[in-house]
Amino acid sequence: MKISSEEYWLGIDCGGTYLKAGLYDSKGQEAGVCRQPLPVLSDHPGWAERDMPALWASCISCITTLLYQQNVSGQQVKGIGISAQGKGLFLLDKAGQPLGRGILSSDRRAADVISAWERDGLHQQIYPLTRQALWAGHPVSLLRWIKLHQPQRYQQIGSVMMAHDYLRYRLTGEQGCEETNISESNLYHMARGGYAPELTEMLGITEISAALPPVVGSAEICGTVTQSIAALTGLAPGTPVTGGLFDVVSTALCAGLQDEFTLNAVMGTWAVTSGICATVSKNETHPYVYGRYAGGEGYLIHEASPTSSANLEWLNRQSGELSFEEINRAVGALPKAGSDVLFLPFLYGSNQGAEMTAGFYGLQSLHHRGHLLQAVFEGVVFSHMTHLNRMLQRFPQAKTLRVTGGPTRSEIWMQMLADVSGMPVELPQIEETGCLGAALAAMVGTGVYSTFAQAQQHLNYEVRRLEPDTASHSAYQKKLQRYQFLIDALGVYHARCAAADKSGSSDHD
Template identity: 25%
Template sequence: MNYLIGVDVGTTATKAVLYDEHATVLGHFSKQYALYPNSQGMAEQDPATIVDAVETTIHDAAAQADLEHGKLLAVAFSSANQSVIMLDKNYRPLSRFITWADTRASKVARQLKHLPLGKILYQRTGTPIHPMSPLTKIMWLHRAQPAKVAQTSYYGDLKAYLFHQFFDVFKLDVSVASCTGMMNIRTQDWDERALKLAKIERHQLPEIVSTTTRETGLLKVAQEKMGIPADTPFVYGAFDGALSNLGVGAIQSHEVAITIGTSAGVRVVTDHPVIDPHQRLFCYAVDHERWVVGGPLNNGGDVFQWAVENLVDVNAAETEPVDPYAFANHAIAGVPAGAHGLIFHPFLGGERAPLWNANARGSFFGLSELHTRADMLRAVMEGICMNIATVFDAVSDVAGKPLSVTATGGFARSMVWRQMLADVLDCRVDIPESFESGCLGAITMAMESLGMIHQLNEVTDFIGDVQSYLPDADAVATYQKCLPIFKQVEKLLAPAYDEIAQLQEEE
C-alpha cells in the first residue's frame, strides 16, 4: 500500500490525515497550540510551536503507515493565510507569527481604505483593505516597531517559514501569495505599487511558485523528527479556504462552499478573477488557472460557544445526560424559526466580510421580557446564519445564483444548524461525510503534481457519502422577513461601532 499525508496548519491546531493512494482515510492526527491575544488586538503564534506541531502530526501519521512494505508518495499542505513573520538575514525569527486575526493594523487599514489608492490596490490584488491583510500589517509594523523593521531582511508567512525550516528554501505558493494584498491577481507576481506602499523590496518576499510545486531533500533535523524518508516530496498546496472548496468538490461556478468552524467562510470557484465593485469580497487564487471569490467571517462557532457558555441554564443542563452543546441544540429545536422576533448580530470579534470593520460589535435587537434563554440561543444561531447569508448574497451578485451549497466545519455536526442554514439561504445544503476537506484538497493537488490524476475535478471520485437538506417553505418565509431587518439594523448601528469600540478600549 502507498500513502499520502494531508496537513492542515490552522490558527489553533495542526491536523494531519493519512490516506491511501485512493484517498481512503486511514487515520486522523492533530496537535493544538496557543494563540497569544491581548486587549490591543494582538493575535500571534509561536513559530517553534507550529514547527513542532507539524513535525509531530506528520510523524504520527507516518507511524501508522506501513512504510516497510509501502511508500509515502507525498506530504501536501493546507494552511491558514494572511500571517506575517519578520526574519533576519539568516531567516531567523524576529517576531512571532502575526495571524489573520490580529487587528492592530486597524487604524492603518481604515486610513488606506478611505483613500483612492485603497480601491486601486483592491482592484489590483483582490484583497480587501483590512487589518487581516499582510500589506496593512507590514505598514503598521513600520509605524509601531521601526527598530525591529530595521533589523528585518525578509517577511515570510506560515507556509514559507515551514518550508524554509524543512528544505532551506524561501518560496510560497501562488494561492497563499494571492491573499497577502501584495500580489497582482492578473500578473500573478508581486505588485510593485503594493510593495512601494509597504516599503519593502521584492527580494524580501518569498519566490511565488505553483501550488503543485514539490520540494525534496528534507533537512536532517526535520527528517529525523518526522521519521519519513528524506526524499519524500512535499507539495506546497494552497490556502485552507481554496482547498476546502476543492475537498468538497465545489469547483464549479454554480457550487458554493461554506465553512463554519471557529470562524466562517463563503466561497465559489471561477475560471477568471472577479472583483466586487462594492469591495465586499476577496478574489484569491486556487492555482494558476482557477480563482476563489468569497468572504471570510470572523464570527462562527466561537460565537455559538460564547452563547452556550453564557446562556445555557447551568442548573437545567446538569440534570440532562448530554453535554451543554447538545442541550443547547435541543433547546433551539424547540423554538420556532425567527426566535419570536429576536434578531442577533454576531459581531463579537469585529467583522470581515461583508462589513470589513474591525470595530463592529454584537447586539440583540427586539429583546422583550417575553424572550427566554432558548429564544436567545436560537437567535444567536440564526444570527450567524443570517450573517453568512449576507456574504452568500454578495457572492451570488458577482458570480451568479448557485444551485447548491456544500457546508463543512464543526457546525455541520448539528442537525438543527444544517436545516437552519438551508432555510436561511433558501438553497439546498449538502453535508459531506468527511469533515477534513482541506487535507483532502491538499492531497488532490499532490496527486495532480505526481501525475496520479489529470485534473483537480477528479476529486469528486474521492468524496464519500453526502447528506442533503432542502429548505422548509414556512421557515424560508419567516427568514425572508427577518433578513431585511437584520441588514437594516446593522446599517443603523454601523456609525456607532467606532465609538463603542473606543469606549471599550478605555475601560
C-alpha cells in the same frame, strides 16, 4: 505490531485553532487524522498571535503521533502538502529564524493603518491591480504597522511568509510563498501573476520587496524532507513537499466545486462563501476578492469575515460548556425564528463596518440559555447571508450551496441555513477538508494525477442534501430583516459617537 504496505500522502492543515495531520491513499480515502490545539496569544486588545517555535513543535508532534497511531513507516509516505489559514504574517529574520510571533489573519492591530489608507483613497488605486480588499489581517497591513510601531523589528526582516510557507520551510529548508495564498496578500498583481514592486511602493513598504521568497505553485515540489527533520518526525529523508493550498481553496476542492452553478460556504472561525471562475471580470458591481485557484486552474472568488461558529464556542465557554449534542437539543426544542432575541456575531471582527461589535438584543427575563444559543445559530447564518447574497449577484446561476466546517455536524443548523437562504444545502461527508486538499496537492505534485480536476474526479464520498422549508423561510426572512434593522440603527449610533468624539460634545442633540 504489523505495519501495512500501503502508500500514503500526508496532508497537514494549520488552522485558526487546531493543527491537523491526515494520511490518505491515492483515492483520497482517509487512513487516520491527528489533531492538536493551537493557542491564540493575545497580549493586547485586538492582537491574535502564534508562537512560531511552538507551532513547529506541534507539527512535529502531530506527524510522529499520526505515523505511530496508524502503524505507517516514513517510507510509505510518498508526498506531503500543507493547507493553512490565509493571510496573517510569519516573519523570518535574515538568519532564517523566527522574528517574533506569527500574526494571524484575525489580528486587528492595523485598523488605524487601514483607516489611513482609506482616507487616502488607496483601495480605489490598488484594487484593480490586486483584486483584494484592504484588511487589517493582510500581510501588507501588518508590515506597514510593524514599520510604524516596531521599526527595529522591521529592519531585521529577512523573509515574509504565511503559516504553511513557514512549516514547509521547516520541513525542507527551502523558502517560498505558495500562490493560492500569496495571491491574496495585496503583494501579488492578479493580471500579471506575480509580485509587483509598485504595490509595495504604494503601500509604503518598499523595503519588503527584497524579502519576498519566490512564488511557488500548489502542486510544485518545493523541496524535500531534510535528514534532520526525518530523524525528528519519522518521515523518510527526501520525501517531496509541495507548495500546498490556502485552506479556502482546499475546501472548495474537496466540496467538489467545478463550475459556476455551485457555491461553497465554509463555517468555522471565518464565514466564507466562494465560487470559481475561469477569468477575472472587469465590470462588477461589488469589489469581490479574487485569488488564484489550485494549480493555476482559474480563480477563486470569495466573500469572508470572522463572524462564524467561533462565536458559539465563545458563548459556550462563558456559560458553562455543553456538548454539541446538548446545544443542538436546546436549539431544536424551540420554535423556528420564534424568539425576538437577536445576536450580532462580531466577536472577532465584522462584515458591517470596523466599528461594529458583538452583542445580544431583545433579551427579557423569560429567556433562557436555549434562546441565547438559538440567537447565535441564527446570527451566524444571517452573517453568512451577507456574503451569500453578494456572491449570488456574481453567480446568479448558482442553485446549490455546498457547506463544509464543524457546524455541518448539526442538522438543525444546516436546515436553518437552507431555510434562511431558500437554497438546497449539500453536505459533503468529508471530515477534514484542509488535510485532504493538502494531500491532493501532494498527489498531483508526485504525479498520481496530472491536474487537480482529475484528482477531484477520483474522490468518492457521500453528499447529504437538505431542502429548504417554505414556511420557515418566510419566518426567517422577517427575523433577518430585524437583524439588518438593528445593524442599521447601530450604524447611526456609532456615527453619532464618532461625531461627538470629534467635536468633544456630550450633548444629546
